Amino acid sequence: MLQAELAGAIGVLALDVQLGVAPGETLALAGPSGAGKTSVLRAIAGLLRPERGRVTCDGARWLDTAAHIDLPPERRGCGYLFQEYALFPHLSAWRNVAYGLPRERRRERAQELLERFGLGERADARPRDLSGGERQRVALARALAREPRALLLDEPLSALDTRTRGHASRALASALRDAGVPALLVTHDFGEAALLGDRVAVLDAGRIVQEGSARELAAAPASAFVADLTGAVVLTGEARPGPDGLTLVRLDGGDADAASTDPGSGRVAVSVHPWEIALGPSGAPPSGSAQNRLEGAITTVTHVGNRVRVGVEAGQPLVAEVTEPAVRELELRAGARVTATWKAAATRLVPL
Amino acid sequence: MTRPRPFPALLVAALALALAFLTLPVVAVFANTAPSALVSSLGDASARDALRLSLETSLIALAIVVAVGTPAAYLLATRRFRGHALVVTLVELPLVLPPAVAGIGLLAALGPNGILGSLVADAGVRLVLATAGVVVALVFVSAPYYLRQAQAAFAAVDPALLEASRTLGAGEARTFARVAIPVARPGLLAGGALAWGRALGEFGATLMFAGSFRGITQTAPLAIYERFSTDFTGALALSAVLVAVSAALLVSVKVAGSRAAG
Numbered sequence: 267m268l269q270a271e272l273a274g275a276i277g278v279l280a281l282d283v284q285l286g287v288a289p290g291e292t293l294a295l296a297g298p299s300g301a302g303k304t305s306v307l308r309a310i311a312g313l314l315r316p317e318r319g320r321v322t323c324d325g326a327r328w329l330d331t332a333a334h335i336d337l338p339p340e341r342r343g344c345g346y347l348f349q350e351y352a353l354f355p356h357l358s359a360w361r362n363v364a365y366g367l368p369r370e371r372r373r374e375r376a377q378e379l380l381e382r383f384g385l386g387e388r389a390d391a392r393p394r395d396l397s398g399g400e401r402q403r404v405a406l407a408r409a410l411a412r413e414p415r416a417l418l419l420d421e422p423l424s425a426l427d428t429r430t431r432g433h434a435s436r437a438l439a440s441a442l443r444d445a446g447v448p449a450l451l452v453t454h455d456f457g458e459a460a461l462l463g464d465r466v467a468v469l470d471a472g473r474i475v476q477e478g479s480a481r482e483l484a485a486a487p488a489s490a491f492v493a494d495l496t497g498a499v500v501l502t503g504e505a506r507p508g509p510d511g512l513t514l515v516r517l518d519g520g521d522a523d524a525a526s527t528d529p530g531s532g533r534v535a536v537s538v539h540p541w542e543i544a545l546g547p548s549g550a551p552p553s554g555s556a557q558n559r560l561e562g563a564i565t566t567v568t569h570v571g572n573r574v575r576v577g578v579e580a581g582q583p584l585v586a587e588v589t590e591p592a593v594r595e596l597e598l599r600a601g602a603r604v605t606a607t608w609k610a611a612a613t614r615l616v617p618l
Numbered sequence: 619m620t621r622p623r624p625f626p627a628l629l630v631a632a633l634a635l636a637l638a639f640l641t642l643p644v645v646a647v648f649a650n651t652a653p654s655a656l657v658s659s660l661g662d663a664s665a666r667d668a669l670r671l672s673l674e675t676s677l678i679a680l681a682i683v684v685a686v687g688t689p690a691a692y693l694l695a696t697r698r699f700r701g702h703a704l705v706v707t708l709v710e711l712p713l714v715l716p717p718a719v720a721g722i723g724l725l726a727a728l729g730p731n732g733i734l735g736s737l738v739a740d741a742g743v744r745l746v747l748a749t750a751g752v753v754v755a756l757v758f759v760s761a762p763y764y765l766r767q768a769q770a771a772f773a774a775v776d777p778a779l780l781e782a783s784r785t786l787g788a789g790e791a792r793t794f795a796r797v798a799i800p801v802a803r804p805g806l807l808a809g810g811a812l813a814w815g816r817a818l819g820e821f822g823a824t825l826m827f828a829g830s831f832r833g834i835t836q837t838a839p840l841a842i843y844e845r846f847s848t849d850f851t852g853a854l855a856l857s858a859v860l861v862a863v864s865a866a867l868l869v870s871v872k873v874a875g876s877r878a879a880g
Contacts, residue, residue, distance in 0.1 A: 313781050339784035346785040352778035356800040365796075366786030412787060 267324065268310070268416045268448035274317020276305050281316060281472040287448035294463025295452040296495060302472040303452035307418045310450065311346050312339035323415050323448070345409030347419040351401045353393035359404045360389040366412045379407040383437070399430040406441060417442065417449040423458055435461050456480070456496045468492050490535035490616050498537040499584045505530040505615060512610055520581030524558045530615035542612040543586035545576060545596060548603035558613060560584070560606045567598055578606055644861055651858045659855030667833045668841035669859065675749065675837060676817040679756035683813050687764045688806065692794060695772035696780070706769070713762045720759055721826025728754065751828035752835050756817040764813035771805020772798060811871035815864055
């Protein structure tokens with residue numbers, strides 16, 4: 267069990283974080299840059315000393331500022347995967363992996379690890395001759411080589427291109443499961459957090475603002491900030507009670523209302539997932555009373571795999587995710603006017 | 619017909635002028651020295667003594683500069699502390715000191731009547747008019763060249779590499795030896811070459827602090843100066859040898875540096 271309580275000023279950031287990760291569990295710490303994610307990792311690894319804090323792992327005290335205990339990084343035994351991997355440029359792949367290993371059988375141990383990550387053939391290559399994905403795996407093998415008591419991963423996939431990322435994330439997820447130690451991963455990408463984390467904690471300005479499974483966070487974001495991070499469309503407006511137990515929200519920047527099954531009053535953020543929003547021709551007749559409807563002009567059309575993200579300016583910007591056939595059928599292109607519709611039941615309200 | 623563009627032509631002209639001016643004296647040294655004169659100058663005992671003394675003292679000075687300068691430069695490159703900029707400026711100060719001032723300063727500090735003179739004498743060390751004094755002068759004038767380069771080389775090492783080493787169980791000393799030095803090696807070699815070159819050519823501070831005694835303190839530049847009034851050909855020949863040694867040094871370090879980096 268890895269437990270950390272960290273507090274105090276780090277630069278302009280006021281850090282105040284408590285977290286615990288069980289053996290074999292991966293906690294993903296998600297948040298925008300500047301939220302203090304990397305500072306949390308560095309403080310746990312001993313690369314940064316917080317003003318106040320306590321870090322324990324399997325009963326060993328790594329840091330306890332009250333008791334003046336602060337073990338240096340080399341005595342904490344955590345595996346740390348750096349954002350740009352920090353492979354030693356002057357050492358071959360196997361020497362990188364063997365760097366922290368005791369002298370006897372280090373070549374064999376390093377070779378075994380490289381083979382486990384499909385890099386047996388690349389043992390003698392220098393880091394500059396490795397691809398991004400290979401570098402990431404060498405760095406992971408190196409972090410695991412000393413059988414660390416906890417694993418810390420700083421944006422493990424962000425240095426990879428999108429093509430490599432899918433495969434790398436599956437390999438990483440299985441490596442994390444096999445390691446059987448507490449793993450703490452930080453990322454600015456909620457999708458990555460959802461993919462790799464058993465639990466996700468959202469960090470904003472040095473504090474954890476919500477913690478739960480990725481599904482829970484996406485379905486019931488505790489704040490507009492969390493909703494925004496999970497990739498939902500966030501609109502703002504003024505809530506008032508409506509008919510049939512619905513809440514109506516007068517959206518800012520227009521005279522349209524949005525209905526929600528959530529309760530709410532006063533200033534609220536309206537959040538809805540892009541895949542819940544359907545697009546139709548401008549002026550199409552309403553097809554149900556609980557449908558929210560907004561008219562607007564298309565600003566962007568972006569193809570993402572087999573989906574298409576369509577940006578619409580409807581008083582406030584929103585994004586809909588539709589299929590390729592829908593784009594062809596409706597002739598969706600920048601400048602075209604469309605109607606965006608989504609269900610009141612898919613509409614979350616969060617007080618601002 | 620394309621119109622000649624004036625600015626690129628100006629750049630080429632500037633470089634051509636610089637190249638011609640900077641290589642002319644070196645070319646002249648060799649052009650005026652018959653190969654036979656080169657050989658016969660090496661047959662001269664005093665010339666051999668001067669060269670041997672130059673190599674010995676400059677290598678000892680270089681060893682001292684590297685041994686003390688490498689950790690000092692690492693500290694300056696990796697730690698921020700109050701007065702950091704002042705310390706950097708102070709260790710670089712000898713770069714801009716006229717050699718004569720360096721010589722006077724060394725005498726005032728370490729000479730028989732200098733502020734640390736009695737300390738040096740009590741330790742049983744003789745610096746003035748002694749080979750050890752030459753080494754002291756060479757260390758003083760060459761150390762800043764190495765410190766500057768080494769500090770820049772260490773500052774360019776990605777801090778994440780040093781942190782990665784720590785999380786892999788290596789303490790600070792092992793991280794310094796196994797990661798910082800190998801990664802900074804090209805820069806350290808370049809700094810060593812500059813410092814060595816400066817030490818080989820040292821003249822003023824050595825003359826004032828250690829004197830010019832054949833076989834004891836008369837390094838190659840001092841020997842060249844001594845001959846220059848009486849035996850110009852001999853001075854030229856010795857100069858040619860010194861240029862050859864320095865050029866070989868520069869080339870070998872450049873090759874070693876590009877191997878390390880490449």
